Amino acid sequence: MPTSFEFNEPGFLDDDLRMVREQVRRFVAEEIVPHGDAWEAAGEIPRELFRKLGALGFLGMRHPVDYGGGGLGAMASVVLGEELARSTYGGVASALTVHSDMSISHIAHRGTHAQKQKYLPAACAGEKVGAVCVTEPNAGSDVAGLKTRAVRQADGGWLVNGSKTFITNGVYGDIYIVAARTDPDAKGSRGISLFIVDRGTPGFTIARKFDKHGWRSSDTAELFFEDMHLPADALLGEEGKGFYYIMSTFQTERLVVGALASGTCAAAIEQTVEYVRQRQAFGKPLWDQQVVRNKLAWMASKAAAVRALTYQCAQMIDEGRDTVREVSMLKAFGAETLQEVVHGCLQLHGGTGFIIGTPVERMARDSRILTIGGGATEVMLEEVAKRM
Numbered sequence: 001m002p003t004s005f006e007f008n009e010p011g012f013l014d015d016d017l018r019m020v021r022e023q024v025r026r027f028v029a030e031e032i033v034p035h036g037d038a039w040e041a042a043g044e045i046p047r048e049l050f051r052k053l054g055a056l057g058f059l060g061m062r063h064p065v066d067y068g069g070g071g072l073g074a075m076a077s078v079v080l081g082e083e084l085a086r087s088t089y090g091g092v093a094s095a096l097t098v099h100s101d102m103s104i105s106h107i108a109h110r111g112t113h114a115q116k117q118k119y120l121p122a123a124c125a126g127e128k129v130g131a132v133c134v135t136e137p138n139a140g141s142d143v144a145g146l147k148t149r150a151v152r153q154a155d156g157g158w159l160v161n162g163s164k165t166f167i168t169n170g171v172y173g174d175i176y177i178v179a180a181r182t183d184p185d186a187k188g189s190r191g192i193s194l195f196i197v198d199r200g201t202p203g204f205t206i207a208r209k210f211d212k213h214g215w216r217s218s219d220t221a222e223l224f225f226e227d228m229h230l231p232a233d234a235l236l237g238e239e240g241k242g243f244y245y246i247m248s249t250f251q252t253e254r255l256v257v258g259a260l261a262s263g264t265c266a267a268a269i270e271q272t273v274e275y276v277r278q279r280q281a282f283g284k285p286l287w288d289q290q291v292v293r294n295k296l297a298w299m300a301s302k303a304a305a306v307r308a309l310t311y312q313c314a315q316m317i318d319e320g321r322d323t324v325r326e327v328s329m330l331k332a333f334g335a336e337t338l339q340e341v342v343h344g345c346l347q348l349h350g351g352t353g354f355i356i357g358t359p360v361e362r363m364a365r366d367s368r369i370l371t372i373g374g375g376a377t378e379v380m381l382e383e384v385a386k387r388m
């Protein structure tokens with residue numbers, strides 16, 4: 001009988017990705033887990049952590065080799081996301097993956113040579129941290145409803161006014177990818193463009209750091225733009241294509257949510273199997289109750305399905321196929337299954353699972369956001385339904 005539960009390694013990972021997994025797993029054990037509680041209390045992750053991961057090449061694995069990246073595919077994002085999530089510190093995993101896979105990737109995908117040269121090497125090295133700024137106080141799920149306005153100036157630059165909310169890495173970040181409306185007359189999604197905004201740009205204020213239910217070590221900001229002047233070359237990609245760019249990067253963001261769900265499920269189930277094997281009640285270990293074993297086996301089966309769908313989506317993305325339906329299924333199914341698993345595991349920890357700071361308690365809090373952020377479950381299911 002094995003003493004712990006662990007998924008089998010997916011057979012189609014190549015040697016490079018197996019090595020990445022081993023290295024990230026060791027990094028998590030040595031450099032994240034021992035400090036996670038302190039970072040949760042501080043509400044901040046030290047920049048040194050980004051630098052260390054950057055030096056190992058893990059922050060730019062998807063970015064072009066010419067600009068300091070690793071040139072790898074979607075599978076690399078999955079391995080990184082799973083292993084960071086296995087740390088049980090969701091705040092750390094979210095801050096790092098928003099930087100590596102959800103914000104700076106806009107520059108990697110559609111930046112000019114000059115923009116890539118200016119931003120990518122520093123981002124890959126963990127010297128500069130990225131944030132993606134789409135959500136506004138009155139536009140969350142409905143991205144096309146965003147109101148932040150960018151008006152072209154006589155010198156070719158832009159004057160930006162508006163606000164953003166719930167921005168991960170927003171308090172301590174350096175490079176902000178900001179979505180703004182450049183054509184107020186164009187319908188909904190058509191008049192939106194993306195801009196690169198540097199921390200410290202006059203007119204840009206970090207107005208608030210939110211106190212959150214979970215992800216406590218990651219910083220989440222409200223931002224204001226008041227007559228913020230941007231140079232012409234702050235525009236990212238083509239004017240008016242911002243909505244399309246956001247939706248296309250959402251595919252990676254949602255894939256990474258699948259990986260975070262898969263890694264968190266694995267950690268929660270592993271720890272709970274260990275716990276119920278040693279925890280005695282009614283004269284025997286909890287594990288000896290068939291209902292307990294069944295419950296864990298059922299959760300493990302669903303978690304394995306999340307993992308399989310995550311890897312399928314990564315493979316489809318790497319093959320250049322349209323994945324909107326499958327990735328939307330993954331975001332919905334992965335995040336909802338995660339709730340069932342972390343709360344099921346918390347239940348099997350009894351009172352211990354309710355005590356602040358136990359890993360299962362933290363995983364339950366940290367997981368809650370994943371059915372909401374990056375596309376709520378209801379919105380994801382509509383994307384699936386539209387394609388049925």
Ligand SMILES: Cc1cc2nc3c(=O)[nH]c(=O)nc-3n(C[C@H](O)[C@H](O)[C@H](O)COP(=O)(O)OP(=O)(O)OC[C@H]3O[C@@H](n4cnc5c(N)ncnc54)[C@H](O)[C@@H]3O)c2cc1C
Pocket residue numbers: 098131132133134135139140141142165166167168169212215220369371372373374375376377378379382
């Ligand atoms: C910790 C945290 C970090 C975040 N990080 C970022 C970030 O880095 N960048 C960024 O831009 N945003 C970020 N967000 C914002 C996040 O993406 C939004 O919260 C999310 O998109 C939902 O938007 P909303 O909160 O405005 O909810 P609303 O859009 O008001 O929706 C509320 C609820 O209504 C339901 N709902 C919504 N639409 C529908 C529908 N069509 N049909 C049925 N039900 C529906 C869903 O249950 C949803 O949860 C973050 C949020 C949090 C809390």
